[in-house]
Amino acid sequence: MQLGPYDISGRYCLAPLAGLVSRSYRGIARQFGAAATPTELISACGLTHRNRRTAALVRPAPGEHPFWVQLFGAAPAELAAAAEVAVALGANIIDLNMGCPVRKVTASGAGAAMMQDPPRAVAAASAIRAAVGAAVPVTVKLRAGWDSGSVNAVELGQRLEQAGVAALCLHPRTRSQAYGGRADWSLIAALKRAVRIPVIGNGDVKSVDDAERLSGETGCDAIMIGRAALGNPWLFSSLALGRPLLPTPAERAAVVLDHLRRLVDEIGDPQRALLRFRSRALYYSRRLQGGAEFRRRIMQIRELEPLQQELGRYFGQAERVPDRPAAARCEP
């Protein structure tokens, strides 16, 4: 997939997941073969007001190039100014969030609410492009639309293409659906037919088989994977290989401990990193034996060293829960 001057080699990208994926895990996903790792949504207002915490989010992981930064905001002028700040801080590609369903974001007209106002959505993308110049590609991450009565991803995608957007990512659920129901991949296929810029498909990809089906059914140029990649960077190596790849307990333990080390480095405060890491460790324990007991134990740990010991001990021996046999089929 070509994004302006950047040749993104590889089809599988890590999707933005605010509060769950940050610089530390983006670096790990890259190491396991994720082709791109856009940041979580970052407030245009926070960036333009030079909020220190917001600016700290605009920092690439080692080797994260091109650095793809996602912004959210409602006002085209503010988004344009924020994009300039992001580029000054090292962003190589700017993504505009038009998908966030959270009320705090949509209430101001940002996130998925932007899709309800196509002229403003197009003006925002154009303003960002004008601010950052041709060397910095601008992409947009869309939902299907606001609700089932206003599905407009394809029409809006065409207008954004005309405005010079370099690629579109589509998570084909409406804002009303939030994360419920199933992603409607047929919309990704319709968008792909309707535009010439790259289309990144997203939604409900959990396995190599899902990724192959999404590619086959839509012809999308790349795939973004969110929830299924949490605690599972091996999904990216599996996708590259074309078959499921499971880590040994020792490999899993090494990655978990590396993730914690990177998070301490990212946050700069071991105590805060410990608190934040607890929720992330849970994802690594999905489908492992003794997971419930492990999760109870780590919630009690208050110091970094005992946490490291517990992570090494548990993940160093935990085996997977055996897959359930497929349900017996009823023959007619």
Ligand SMILES: Cc1cc2nc3c(=O)[nH]c(=O)nc-3n(C[C@H](O)[C@H](O)[C@H](O)COP(=O)(O)O)c2cc1C
């Ligand atoms: C907790 C959470 C946080 C998310 N944060 C963002 C975000 O910051 N920016 C964004 O564009 N999408 C965000 N998303 C949406 C995901 O990127 C993705 O579109 C969605 O989860 C569907 O893909 P999946 O089925 O592979 O998870 C978030 C989703 C979840 C569940």
